[in-house]
Amino acid sequence: xxxxxxxxxxxxxxxxxxxxxxxxxxxxxxxxxxxxxxxxxxxxxxxxxxxxxxxxxxxxxxxxxxxxxxxxxxxxxxxxxxxxxxxxxxxxxxxxxxxxxxxxxxxxxxxxxxxxxxxxxxxxxxxxxxxxxxxxxxxxxxxxxxxxxxxxxxxxxxxxxxxxxxxxxxxxxxxxxxxxxxxxxxxxxxxxxxxxxxxxxxxxxxxxxxxxxxxxxxxxxxxxxxxxxxxxxxxxxxxxxxxxxxxxxxxxxxxxxxxxxxxxxxxxxxxxxxxxxxxxxxxxxxxxxxxxxxxxxxxxxxxxxxxxxxxxxxxxxxxxxxxxxxxxxxxxxxxxxxxxxxxxxxxxxx
Amino acid sequence: xxxxxxxxxxxxxxxxxxxxxxxxxxxxxxxxxxxxxxxxxxxxxxxxxxxxxxxxxxxxxxxxxxxxxxxxxxxxxxxxxxxxxxxxxxxxxxxxxxxxxxxxxxxxxxxxxxxxxxxxxxxxxxxxxxxxxxxxxxxxxxxxxxxxxxxxxxxxxxxxxxxxxxxxxxxxxxxxxxxxxxxxxxxxxxxxxxxxxxxxxxxxxxxxxxxxxxxxxxxxxxxxxxxxxxxxxxxxxxxxxxxxxxxxxxxxxxxxxxxxxxxxxxxxxxxxxxxxxxxxxxxxxxxxxxxxxxxxxxxxxxxxxxxxxxxxxx
Numbered sequence: 001x002x003x004x005x006x007x008x009x010x011x012x013x014x015x016x017x018x019x020x021x022x023x024x025x026x027x028x029x030x031x032x033x034x035x036x037x038x039x040x041x042x043x044x045x046x047x048x049x050x051x052x053x054x055x056x057x058x059x060x061x062x063x064x065x066x067x068x069x070x071x072x073x074x075x076x077x078x079x080x081x082x083x084x085x086x087x088x089x090x091x092x093x094x095x096x097x098x099x100x101x102x103x104x105x106x107x108x109x110x111x112x113x114x115x116x117x118x119x120x121x122x123x124x125x126x127x128x129x130x131x132x133x134x135x136x137x138x139x140x141x142x143x144x145x146x147x148x149x150x151x152x153x154x155x156x157x158x159x160x161x162x163x164x165x166x167x168x169x170x171x172x173x174x175x176x177x178x179x180x181x182x183x184x185x186x187x188x189x190x191x192x193x194x195x196x197x198x199x200x201x202x203x204x205x206x207x208x209x210x211x212x213x214x215x216x217x218x219x220x221x222x223x224x225x226x227x228x229x230x231x232x233x234x235x236x237x238x239x240x241x242x243x244x245x246x247x248x249x250x251x252x253x254x255x256x257x258x259x260x261x262x263x264x265x266x267x268x269x270x271x272x273x274x275x276x277x278x279x280x281x282x283x284x285x286x287x288x289x290x291x292x293x294x295x296x297x298x299x300x301x302x303x304x305x306x307x308x309x310x311x312x313x314x315x316x317x318x319x320x321x322x323x324x325x326x327x328x329x330x331x332x333x334x335x336x337x338x339x340x341x342x343x344x345x346x347x348x349x350x
Numbered sequence: 351x352x353x354x355x356x357x358x359x360x361x362x363x364x365x366x367x368x369x370x371x372x373x374x375x376x377x378x379x380x381x382x383x384x385x386x387x388x389x390x391x392x393x394x395x396x397x398x399x400x401x402x403x404x405x406x407x408x409x410x411x412x413x414x415x416x417x418x419x420x421x422x423x424x425x426x427x428x429x430x431x432x433x434x435x436x437x438x439x440x441x442x443x444x445x446x447x448x449x450x451x452x453x454x455x456x457x458x459x460x461x462x463x464x465x466x467x468x469x470x471x472x473x474x475x476x477x478x479x480x481x482x483x484x485x486x487x488x489x490x491x492x493x494x495x496x497x498x499x500x501x502x503x504x505x506x507x508x509x510x511x512x513x514x515x516x517x518x519x520x521x522x523x524x525x526x527x528x529x530x531x532x533x534x535x536x537x538x539x540x541x542x543x544x545x546x547x548x549x550x551x552x553x554x555x556x557x558x559x560x561x562x563x564x565x566x567x568x569x570x571x572x573x574x575x576x577x578x579x580x581x582x583x584x585x586x587x588x589x590x591x592x593x594x595x596x597x598x599x600x601x602x603x604x605x606x607x608x609x610x611x612x613x614x615x616x617x618x619x620x621x622x623x624x625x626x627x628x629x630x631x632x633x634x635x636x637x638x639x640x641x642x643x644x645x646x647x648x649x650x651x652x653x654x655x656x657x658x659x660x661x662x663x664x
Binding site: 005034037038086088137141142143144146147148150151152154155158159161162165166280283284287320321322323324325326327328329330332333336337339340 | 390392396432436440441442443445446447449450451452453454455456457458460461464465580581584585587588591626628629631632635636638639642643646647660
């Protein structure tokens with residue numbers, strides 16, 4: 001008896017929609033083994049993890065706040081992967097956006113009302129420029145985009161560290177972090193007593209906008225066409241390099257917004273721990289969402305629950321907080337396998 | 351300027367190049383084998399980290415560094431098998447599978463390190479590998495201290511390069527592997543099992559990546575830290591492109607990287623030049639991108655790289 005993969009003639013919608021749930025269920029089961037290995041009750045640990053993230057108004061908002069940057073990076077990756085532009089560089093583009101926001105937010109000469117809009121625009125521009133480098137290298141010199149986007153993350157990180165350890169070093173604290181942005185540059189808080197800031201709303205509004213762009217505009221059509229069949233797209237007269245460059249700019253701008261939100265709404269400065277790998281989490285989220293911009297929102301929310309809940313779970317049960325990192329890896333791999341079943345079904349041969 | 355040259359033209363500097371290049375040589379040669387077989391192993395960064403952690407832990411508890419290296423190679427092979435299952439058996443996207451493998455291995459390394467060692471104020475350490483001077487050879491002027499007074503793993507890495515070249519170009523296995531990477535359908539027609547070759551190359555690469563990670567926590571340093579790999583795996587991916595999938599050119603790339611890294615360490619320590627040290631840390635990554643852009647026109651990756659192979663499909 002052996003198993004064989006057979007191409008599906010069509011994919012039922014119910015299957016597509018339920019796949020992420022199967023993938024997450026599989027992830028919960030696999031990671032449950034690690035929880036047990038750490039000597040904690042599996043159900044107890046999971047209950048603590050899931051409930052602590054939504055147990056109070058404050059915690060729920062904190063989860064939303066955590067979901068915002070990963071929703072942006074998830075959207076960035078989803079857009080890029082649609083065109084098969086393998087943007088593994090959302091991390092660096094996020095940092096670029098954050099640095100632009102910190103720069104603008106600290107300018108004394110700018111009128112107060114202009115700060116937030118300028119931070120948003122400059123952050124998007126910085127992220128886009130950082131994503132354009134690999135896009136141009138790919139289209140002009142055929143340099144592999146995976147490698148360049150990856151390496152550019154490190155370059156941007158060291159660039160930021162050189163700044164905050166040098167010219168941007170906060171003279172007040174003496175720590176390697178930039179001075180706080182002006183009070184007028186801080187994002188408005190939308191719910192008293194919490195950190196629900198403008199960036200969170202923007203992230204949730206961005207998803208339907210990106211969906212509209214991808215499904216209802218020529219650019220979106222071209223992006224999808226290039227990703228699905230580059231040869232056919234070329235024969236249809238689509239200028240592939242142009243589409244790749246536009247995709248990269250859009251993707252980088254979205255990742256840049258993630259950084260702007262973190263600076264404008266949470267940290268008010270840039271420093272080493274600004275992003276604990278949000279760019280890479282974006283890859284997991286986009287995959288879990290089947291590269292659908294709307295799907296990015298529930299996926300980002302779910303991962304925000306995991307990330308914020310892992311800390312309280314760790315405190316209560318002693319399971320290392322890094323379970324959240326393992327969770328990301330397992331979820332990505334489970335989802336990849338699950339996606340396989342949209343294209344193939346398993347046939348048993350005797 | 352003369353001070354700078356004084357810093358550079360020291361025997362210790364050239365010895366440092368080799369020590370820094372060693373983990374890169376190991377992992378780059380491993381990556382070269384899988385790519386020659388048609389699989390881009392983006393799990394490299396995570397596999398190196400996991401190897402570094404398991405190798406260190408095994409050495410810490412057994413008291414034997416070599417047992418640590420073996421443990422690292424074994425976990426590397428296991429992680430590579432996962433990569434093989436995803437990309438070879440299931441034929442999933444190599445890009446995303448590789449990132450998934452890296453995320454998973456990174457998470458596992460952190461998780462188990464914390465589980466085993468808790469949160470000590472001083473990281474536990476092992477007695478790191480000592481230099482092993484080769485008799486007679488190490489007494490040679492200049493060459494002796496540079497080449498023949500190194501860690502045992504440095505010698506092994508240097509021997510690995512001609513061995514890899516021989517295996518790749520002179521043996522039936524190497525021929526099959528290259529065929530599988532260039533034209534899997536033809537190789538399959540000639541009776542070569544594509545899946546078997548790719549799995550073998552992946553396991554080999556996983557072992558080398560694991561050893562490279564263990565070298566970092568047991569020879570270069572004597573403890574495991576979360577930042578022990580810090581992008582070296584991704585550099586190896588770039589070095590394979592830079593080395594145009596050839597063992598000797600990969601060695602040249604790793605040595606060049608070692609040179610830049612050793613240079614930045616010297617310049618930082620000497621304080622001759624006042625440039626933020628982060629720029630030196632950044633330099634290898636910048637140079638790698640520049641080098642890739644420079645060689646990209648002449649570089650021809652294996653034709654079947656990134657393409658899954660299913661026997662039944664046409």
